[in-house]
Amino acid sequence: MTASLEPLESRQLLAGIAPMILLIRGATRSGGFLEGTTAASRDEQLADINNTSTASGNAGWGTLAETLRNAGFAVGQMTEPKELVEDGTGFTAGRPIRFENLDLSKYAAIVFGSNNARYSKSSIDAIDDYVHNGGGAIFISDGNFGSNWRDAADSDQQFLARWGLIVNQDAAAGTTTLSRSAGNFVMSAHPVLDGVDSITGEGVSPLLVPDVPPAGVTLRRVIAATGQTRDNDGVDPSNQYQGTLRNATDHDAALVLASVGRGHVVGYFDRNTFFNANGVGTDITKADNRQLALNIFNYVTDATSPTVASSTFTRGAPSELKLTFDDRIIGLSRHDILLRDPFTAEPIPRKRWGWSLGESSGRSVLSIRIKAAQPAGTYQLQINANHVTDDADNPNARIRRNFAIAPPSPAAVPAAELTAAAVRRNADDLFGQSPVL
Numbered sequence: 001m002t003a004s005l006e007p008l009e010s011r012q013l014l015a016g017i018a019p020m021i022l023l024i025r026g027a028t029r030s031g032g033f034l035e036g037t038t039a040a041s042r043d044e045q046l047a048d049i050n051n052t053s054t055a056s057g058n059a060g061w062g063t064l065a066e067t068l069r070n071a072g073f074a075v076g077q078m079t080e081p082k083e084l085v086e087d088g089t090g091f092t093a094g095r096p097i098r099f100e101n102l103d104l105s106k107y108a109a110i111v112f113g114s115n116n117a118r119y120s121k122s123s124i125d126a127i128d129d130y131v132h133n134g135g136g137a138i139f140i141s142d143g144n145f146g147s148n149w150r151d152a153a154d155s156d157q158q159f160l161a162r163w164g165l166i167v168n169q170d171a172a173a174g175t176t177t178l179s180r181s182a183g184n185f186v187m188s189a190h191p192v193l194d195g196v197d198s199i200t201g202e203g204v205s206p207l208l209v210p211d212v213p214p215a216g217v218t219l220r221r222v223i224a225a226t227g228q229t230r231d232n233d234g235v236d237p238s239n240q241y242q243g244t245l246r247n248a249t250d251h252d253a254a255l256v257l258a259s260v261g262r263g264h265v266v267g268y269f270d271r272n273t274f275f276n277a278n279g280v281g282t283d284i285t286k287a288d289n290r291q292l293a294l295n296i297f298n299y300v301t302d303a304t305s306p307t308v309a310s311s312t313f314t315r316g317a318p319s320e321l322k323l324t325f326d327d328r329i330i331g332l333s334r335h336d337i338l339l340r341d342p343f344t345a346e347p348i349p350r351k352r353w354g355w356s357l358g359e360s361s362g363r364s365v366l367s368i369r370i371k372a373a374q375p376a377g378t379y380q381l382q383i384n385a386n387h388v389t390d391d392a393d394n395p396n397a398r399i400r401r402n403f404a405i406a407p408p409s410p411a412a413v414p415a416a417e418l419t420a421a422a423v424r425r426n427a428d429d430l431f432g433q434s435p436v437l
Contacts, residue, residue, distance in 0.1 A: 018074040019108035019301050023049055023061070026114040026145055026152075027082035027094035033151065033240070034143045034172065034203070035280075039090065045144040046114040047271050049077050057280040059144070061113070064274040064284055064293060071294055073108070073301075080117045091147035093117075094155075099126040108301040109136035113271065116146040116155045128162050132261030136300030141205040142271045143170030148240040153205065153232040163217050163258050165267055166208035169230040169243045175202045175281050176270075178223055178254055187222045191328065191391035192257065192295045196288040199223070199254075201270030202281025205230075206252045218259040218393070225252035225269060257299065259393045264300045302392035309363065313403040317372035318353075321381060321403050322365065327390040329364040332357055336387040339368065342380040342402060376407040 029042045036042035044051070044059055051060030065075045080094040094117035104110070104126065131137055139160060145152035149169050156167045178184035179198035187193070206225035213219045225248040234241035258265040274293055275283040284290050309326040313319065337355060339348040353370045368381060380402050386395040 018072050020074040020076060020106060021068060021109050021111060021297065021301075022107045023065075023075070023077045023111040023113050024097065024115045025077055025079045026116045027080045027092055029090070029092045030080070030082060030094045030116055030147060030151075031114055031145050033091075033147050033149070034170070036144065042091065047145070047275075049075060052276060054277045056278045058276050058278060059271075059280060060276045061271075061274055063276040067284065067290060067293060068297060071297070073297065080115055093147070096120060096123055099123040099130075102126075104130040104135060105133075107135065109138060109297065111138045111140070112156055112159065113140055114142075114145040114152070116151040118155065119158050124158055124162065127159055128260075131263035131265060134262040134303035136264045136266075136303070138266045138268065138296065138300055139167065139207075140268050140271050140274075141167050141170070143172065143203065143205070145271070149230075149234055149243060150232055150241040157232065160207075160265075160267065162214070163260055163265055164210050164213040164219060165256060165258065165265075166210075167232065167267065168206050168208060168252070169232045169234070170203050170205050171228055171230045171245070172203050173227060175200055176204055176227065176254075177287065178226065184224050184226060184254070185222070186224050187220060190220065190222050190257075191330075192222060192255070192299045193292075194295060195291045196295065198287040199273060199289055199292050200282040200287045201254070202272040204254065204269040206248060206254055206269045207256050207267040209251050209253050209256055211251075213258075216261065220257040220393075221251075221253040221255075222257055223253065223255035224248075224250065225254045255296075257393065262303050262394075264303070264392065266296055266300050268296065299392045302390070303394060304390075305394050306364075306388065306390040306396050308399055308401070311401050315406055318369040319372075319374075319403075319405055321368040321370070321401065323368075323381075323399075323401065324360070325364045325366070325390075327364070328359060328362055329357075329388045329390055329396070332364075332366070332383075332388045336383055337368070338380075338382040338384070339370075340380060340382075341377060343378075348374055348379060370405065372408075374405060376405050378402060378404045 026046045029039050032042035032045035036045050047061045049061045049065035052062030053060050068075050083093040096117040096119045100122040139156045141152045141156050153167045153169050177200050206229045209221045229248050230245050231243040234243040254269040256267040272281040273289045277283050277285045306325050306327045306329050308323050310324045312322045352374045356367050358365045383399040385398045388396050
C-alpha cells in the first residue's frame with residue numbers, strides 16, 4: 001500500500017500561487033493510544049486537516065488548515081500507509097513514506113504531525129537534505145499520535161537527532177498555560193512571538209535542547225517547558241514503553257527553533273494548541289494560539305536572505321545614505337557597518353558619522369548620516385555576509401553601496417566687494433580678452 005496524497009483545492013494547483021504546506025498524518029487507526037477506544041476514535045486522534053468538527057473534545061486541524069489558507073498558504077496532507085497485518089489489538093502500524101522518491105522542493109514546509117512510522121536512513125537523508133537546501137520542517141509529537149507511549153516520539157526522533165534535538169513522551173498532564181508575564185518566553189523579543197502573550201497546551205511533549213548543537217546547526221529555545229515531562233526512555237512492553245517522569249529543566253522547551261543550512265526546523269510541544277474550537281484540552285481559539293501558529297508557519301517557510309530593496313543618498317550637511325531592506329533585520333550594530341574609501345580602504349572616522357535603524361511597514365530602514373567635515377570623494381558602505389539576520393533567522397549576503405560626497409559650492413561674493421581687477425578677470429572669462437577701459 002502506498003502513501004495517499006489528498007487532493008488540494010483547484011486554486012492551489014496553479015504553480016506559484018502560494019507556498020505549499022504538506023502535513024504528514026499517521027496510518028488509518030494507528031493512533032489514539034490514550035483516548036481511542038474504537039476504530040473511528042483511533043482515527044479521530046490523528047489530527048486530520050479535513051476534520052472541521054467543533055464538537056466538544058474534537059481533535060481536528062481543519063481550522064488550522066483554513067487559517068493557513070487565509071494567510072496565503074496552500075495546504076495538503078499525506079497519510080502514511082498501514083501495514084497489511086494488524087496486531088490483534090485493533091491498532092494498525094504505519095509504514096514509512098518514501099521521501100527519497102518524492103520531489104520535496106515543491107513544499108515550503110513539511111509538518112510531521114501524527115506520523116508514527118519508522119523511517120529508513122534514505123528517507124531521513126532526504127528530509128535532512130531538503131532542510132539544508134532551504135526547506136522547512138515542523139515536528140509536533142503526542143501520545144495519541146501512536147499506539148503506545150513512544151510510537152510518535154520515536155518516529156520524530158529519527159529526524160530530530162540529525163539536528164541535536166530530543167523529543168520527550170507525552171506527559172499526560174492537564175492543560176498548560178505559558179505566558180510572557182510568567183517569564184516562560186525565554187526569547188521574548190523573537191519575532192516568532194510577535195503578538196503572542198500566552199499560549200496553551202494539554203498533555204504536552206516538550207523537546208530537550210543540548211548545550212552544544214551539531215556543527216552547522218543553530219538552536220534557539222524560545223519558550224520554556226514547565227512542570228513535569230516524560231523522557232522517551234521506556235523499554236518495557238508490559239507498560240507500553242512508558243518513560244521516566246521528571247521535572248522540567250532549563251534545557252526543556254515548549255518551542256525550539258533550529259537553523260539548518262538554508263532551512264529551518266521547529267519543534268513544538270503539543271498538538272492540542274491547534275485543534276478546532278472546543279477541542280479536547282484547548283484549541284486554536286484559546287489564548288494567542290492562532291497567532292503563534294501563523295508566526296511559526298511564516299518563520300519556517302521563509303528561506304530568503306534579507307536584501308536591500310532600495311537605497312538613496314542625499315548630499316548635505318550632513319549627507320545621508322538610506323537603505324530600505326525587504327524585511328525586518330535583526331542584530332545589526334555599528335561595528336557591522338564599514339564606511340571607507342573603496343580604493344584605499346581608508347575608513348571614514350567614526351566621529352564623522354552616525355547611524356539609526358528604524359522600521360516602516362515591516363521593513364527595516366538603515367540611515368547613515370555623514371558630517372560635512374568629511375572631505376569630498378567616493379566612498380562605500382559595506383555590511384559583510386552573515387552579520388545580520390531577518391526575522392526568520394536568515395543571514396544576509398554581503399551588502400555594498402557606493403556614494404559620492406561632492407565638494408562644497410564656492411561661496412557667493414557680495415557685489416560691493418568686487419575690485420576692478422576682479423571685474424577685469426570676470427570680463428576676461430566672458431570675452432576672452434581684457435576690455436578697453
